Amino acid sequence: MAEKNFFEPKQSINIKGRLLDLSSPKVMAILNITPDSFYSKSRxxxxxxxxxxxxxxxNDGAAFIDIGGYSSRPGASNISENEEADRLIPVIESIMKEFPETVISVDTFRAGVAKDAILAGAHIINDISAGDMDERMFETVASLQVPYMLMHMQGTPQNMHKNPSYENVTLEVIDYLAKKVAELKALHVHDLIIDPGFGFGKTMEHNYKLLNQLDAFKIFKLPILVGFSRKGMIYKALNTTADNALNGTTVLNTVALQKGxxxxxxxxxxxxxxxIELLKRLNG
Structure with a gap:
């Protein structure tokens, strides 16, 4: 029998002085300001x-808008910090002007871009490298005192797809994130969200093992973010395309919710x- 408190523990993050309740699951919408994201309709x-x-x-119910100006698909091209910021800042400023209550996360691994985005109105930093690709990132997050999403990635977007290897993928990802969380808490960064990094430096087998053992990440007692929307772990497994991977995405989202x-x-x-709404009814 499923536990009544399926979506607990209750959690929240501080968004510039207001608390965002994460005691029940939320949806983060992807807004790619890029010409080369893997899913062409998201560009x-x-x-x-x-x-x-x-x-x-x-209108559809997103709690966050996650804005990215640098494609992190496997083998993606590198762009300059200035180009990334030039893509992001006008969009952030315009959204905050038109929809001032919107919670914006900025998807970047560069501390300078992250700082500029926060100053332009963004609220959260979403870093696919958990500080590994810019040694200034943790101190920047600490100085800004904003929520920080840290993701595990083996390698970089340019090489992460080339023979990723683990002895035990779940234990290694947990160990990696545990060290990062300890570093951040030592800097008095406490509004943290962890992301196992589906598709980032993992094979198909690694991705599904991580998903199967996702409940192990509850050990952190932090919100867990998952992102496998229309990714190769879905469309390659089904021998289809990203355009036709919505049903598969919904299946994996359901499993992920059930695992925390x-x-x-x-x-x-x-x-x-x-x-989310249907699972709430099932476990209410």
Missing amino acids: TKSVDEALTKTEAYL AGILRVHDVKEAVEC
């Missing part, structure tokens, strides 16, 4: 298009919100 080419998408995401995920990072907000 956003202008500020106006970003505003249109943001309004739709909020608290935030679903997705391209398709409405379906993820419905997934």
Whole structure:
């Protein structure tokens, strides 16, 4: 029998003085300001298009908008820090002007870009490298005193797909994140969200083992973010494409919620919100 308190422990994060309740799962919408994201329909080419998408995401029930200006797909091209910031800042400023209550996370591994984004109105830093790709990141987060999402990745976006190797993927990812969490707490960064990093330096087998053992990450007593929306671990397993991977995404989101995920990072907000609502009824 499922426990009544399925979605506990109760948690919240401080968003510039207001508490965001994470006692029940939330949906994070992906807003890619990039020309080369792996899912072509997620590519956003202008500020106006970003505003249109943001309004739709909020209407569909997104609690966060996660804005990225650097594609982290396997083998992605590197761009300069200035180009990344130039993509992000106008969008963040425009969203905060049009939809001032929106909670924005900035998807970047660069401390300078993260700081500029927070000063422009963003609230959370979402770092795919957990500080490994910019040694200034942790001190920047500490000085800004904003929530920080730290993800595990073996390698970099340019090489992470080349023969990733683990003896025990779940234990190694937990050990990695535990060390990072300890470093951050020593710097008095306490609003943390962990992300096992599905698809980032992991084989298909690694990804599914991590998902199967996701409840092990409850040991942190921190919110757990999962992001496998339309990724290769879905469409390659089903011999299809990212365009046709929504159903598979919903299946894995459901499994992740049952194993303790608290935030679903997705391209398709409405379906993820419905997934959460139905599971709440099942376990209410």
